[in-house]
Amino acid sequence: MKQSGNTILITGGGSGIGEALAQRLHDAGNTVIIAGRRRETLEAAIAGRTNMHAMTLDIDSPDAIEAFAREVIAAHPALNVLVNNAGIMRYEDLGARRDLNDAEATITTNLLGPIRMTNALIDHLKAQADAAIFNVTSGLAFVPLVAAATYSATKAAIHSYTISLRDALAGQVEVIELAPPAVQTDLTPGQRTREGYQPLGEFADEVLALLGQSPTPKEILVERVKFLRNAEAEGRFDAALAAITALAKGGGH
Template identity: 75%
Template sequence: MKSSGNTILMTGGGSGIGAALAQRLAARGDTVIVAGRRREALEEAIAGHDRMHAMTLDIDDAGSIEDFAARLIAEHPALNAVIHNAGIMRFEALDARRDLADAEATIATNLLGPIRLTNALIDHLVAQPDAAIVTVTSGLAFVPLVAAPTYSASKAAIHSYTVSLRDALKGRVEVIEIAPPAVRTNLTPGQSDREGYMPLDAFADEVMALLSGDPTPAEVLVERVRPLRNAEAEGAFDQRLQMINDFARAERERNGG
């Protein structure tokens, strides 16, 4: 990925990881369009950043994605990169019959959203020089959080989809995966204050350093996520499955979440 001069779409760019990375990308010389549902949050994210722009997007709606893609290309024809960051995480109990609305919403946002948006932009991207598609998955793609099973499964699916994209687009579009550990954001209630989670600024700074590598790594992995990414290869899957679930449970109980 070029170290500056890109025109980048960042979904879920109004807060958290999306906003933090978007602001750093703009500061290094990229033009960044942040997209999301809440216009107020987007405007707050771009305030004071000349290279940032805001566009509303309902990532759950297929028709909205198609309309958005057409507007995006018309307004920013130099677009050469997309970062699929939008996502939701819902806690679900699997031990009794339940309403599946949370599971279905998670799949629509975390899995179908990136697939649909990539499809809407792919013909444009393959025609651009230095094009890149970046997916944001999770350490939970590799070792699941039992309390968030559909979220973990959706991230595992996007990891697999990213591998396929990388091979299908080899030599035409660079495909990169960012797999965060638990980061202090508002993804779930109380998460922004959990001491055991990685501070957002530290995460964003480490990601930016890795993205600046030459060549850019296919998987952008901060040090704190490596135990999850490598759990199976290191023969430690069962141990780390229990470890992260015990840790997450204790953190939620300690913070009343």
């Protein structure tokens, strides 16, 4: 991926990881469009930044995604990079019958959202020079958090989908996976100040440094996520699963 001169769309770009990456990519000399549900949050994220734009998007609606894709291409025909970042995380108890609304919403946002957005923009991206798609997954794609089983499953699914997408688009669109560790954001209540989670600014700085490598890695992995990403290959899967399960039961989530 080239470092500057891109036109980049980031879903879920009004807060957290999306906002931090959007602002750093903008600082690097890129035009950045952030998309999300809340206009006021988006406007705050782009305040005072030339060539940074905000567009509202309901990532859960297939029709809204299709309409959004037409609108963003019309407004920003140079769009060449898509960052599928929008996501939600809900905790759940698998040990008893429960309302599945949270699980179903997680699948719609985290799995169907990126698939639909990629589908809506793929023909446009293929026609652009230096095109790239980033799918944001999680360390939990590789070792699940039992307390957030559906979230973990959607991230594992997007990891798999990204591998297939990369092969299908080889030579046409660069496909990159970004798998964050636990980062201090508002993804879940209290997470912004949770001890042991990576500070957001530190994470974003590390990601930008990795993006500066040539060639761009297929997987963007900061040091803190390697405990989970490499657990199975290094024969530590059961220990890693036990460790993050214990952390959650001890109040770590």
